[in-house]
Amino acid sequence: MSKQPTSQHVCQACGHVERKWLGRCPGCGAVSSFVEEHASAGPKSSKGGSLAISRPAAKAIRITDVDITEVPRRKLGMGELDRVLGGGLVPGSLVLVGGEPGVGKSTLLLEVAKRLAHSGLRTLYVSAEESTAQTRLRAERLGALHEELFLLSETDLGVVASQIDAVKPGALIIDSVQTVYAPELDSAPGTVSQVREVTTRAMQLAKQRGITTLLVGHVTKDGGLAGPKTLEHMVDCVLSFESSRGGPHRVLRATKNRFGSTAELAVFEMQGGGLIPVDNPSALFLAERPRGRSGSVVTATIEGTRALLVEVQALCVQTPFGNPRRTCTGIDTNRVALLAAVLERRAGLSLLGMDLFVNVAGGATLDEPAADLATAVSIASSLRQRAVDPDLIIFGELGLAGEVRGVARVDSRLEEASRLGFTRAVIPVAGTATVLAPRGMLLVRVATIDEALDAAFS
Numbered sequence: 411m412s413k414q415p416t417s418q419h420v421c422q423a424c425g426h427v428e429r430k431w432l433g434r435c436p437g438c439g440a441v442s443s444f445v446e447e448h449a450s451a452g453p454k455s456s457k458g459g460s461l462a463i464s465r466p467a468a469k470a471i472r473i474t475d476v477d478i479t480e481v482p483r484r485k486l487g488m489g490e491l492d493r494v495l496g497g498g499l500v501p502g503s504l505v506l507v508g509g510e511p512g513v514g515k516s517t518l519l520l521e522v523a524k525r526l527a528h529s530g531l532r533t534l535y536v537s538a539e540e541s542t543a544q545t546r547l548r549a550e551r552l553g554a555l556h557e558e559l560f561l562l563s564e565t566d567l568g569v570v571a572s573q574i575d576a577v578k579p580g581a582l583i584i585d586s587v588q589t590v591y592a593p594e595l596d597s598a599p600g601t602v603s604q605v606r607e608v609t610t611r612a613m614q615l616a617k618q619r620g621i622t623t624l625l626v627g628h629v630t631k632d633g634g635l636a637g638p639k640t641l642e643h644m645v646d647c648v649l650s651f652e653s654s655r656g657g658p659h660r661v662l663r664a665t666k667n668r669f670g671s672t673a674e675l676a677v678f679e680m681q682g683g684g685l686i687p688v689d690n691p692s693a694l695f696l697a698e699r700p701r702g703r704s705g706s707v708v709t710a711t712i713e714g715t716r717a718l719l720v721e722v723q724a725l726c727v728q729t730p731f732g733n734p735r736r737t738c739t740g741i742d743t744n745r746v747a748l749l750a751a752v753l754e755r756r757a758g759l760s761l762l763g764m765d766l767f768v769n770v771a772g773g774a775t776l777d778e779p780a781a782d783l784a785t786a787v788s789i790a791s792s793l794r795q796r797a798v799d800p801d802l803i804i805f806g807e808l809g810l811a812g813e814v815r816g817v818a819r820v821d822s823r824l825e826e827a828s829r830l831g832f833t834r835a836v837i838p839v840a841g842t843a844t845v846l847a848p849r850g851m852l853l854v855r856v857a858t859i860d861e862a863l864d865a866a867f868s
Contacts, residue, residue, distance in 0.1 A: 504646050517548070520549060582616075605636075673713060801831065804866065814862060824845070
């Protein structure tokens, strides 16, 4: 006698399981997030096919006997994307791409499918949200028509498995993981159990058959990937595709990468012919920089292996309220409050009763302490109503005693600034004794915040 399907209530935010429905999840605190799901005992699909295959049991070996030959990577020919992936796609890897609706996830993956097909790798593109005709129209616009690119419009995981057996692709793209479902599970597509099941079978497929697999994932209203955190734990690489404040530019970041760095960043521009890599993001972030205006300072930050120049803007105004506000975009508010306290105590600037607004222009984000000195100088520039030299770049960490501390990779920052025409740089004394100035650039080494302010406004 066959087992009857079991019933359980699963939180759609974190995957917490309860036998009864609860109004608030004890795991993550989400309200009304429990959905009743049914899971039958049988693992087989009603339409045949399974993404998992049987294989001999693995045996333990000595760690010294493990082959450490470099894993071959397949470069896509897009320098920006290859850098974020760590040098290209690894055979048998599982990559999850997330982003808001309309940001261009499908366009990006169709571009990837085109380049994989042109390199001779048979690619299967499973479109669970569009028909094959719709995908063909977009492929014509992107120039992605190729004999080695196969399309499938299907949501049933069993049918997808049977087509994988028939086509035998070297790369698989599923758009999206929330719309594909396993028919043996009674829960609706997109629920935690369905997403976990589809991802698990895709992982087994990627590892056992060596198929490079890319999954598209939806995001929640908070910007996080929809589904439980186990979804991110199962994949090898998690890419976040973001829009730069609704403009044509897109930013791709790796939040997890087992085969490369997670500090890399890629910038693309959305055009009629698809996504075009931006080879010089620094010029993009500084394109609309006002010259000769107070409160504007350029700094150099490191994103992975590249140096980026970004503009830090500050605005100090008299507050009409009892408590002055500290409003920040693109930089940590607590860090700005700390820098404001250092300016008051160590540099003698009076910020009492002043609303302070700090913004990193272009939608960039500053996470490293090397931006401290530029942020402090921009606040002082707005307060004094004095503009700094537009050809001046500033970077360095600021301590609570008012000292300017050294930062890493000074040479890379200076080379990028020199390439974009900056002629003077305020840098820390610490760690720069052997640093040589690029041709046509004057270096001003400072040890305290007072020296930095004197150099910036001289």
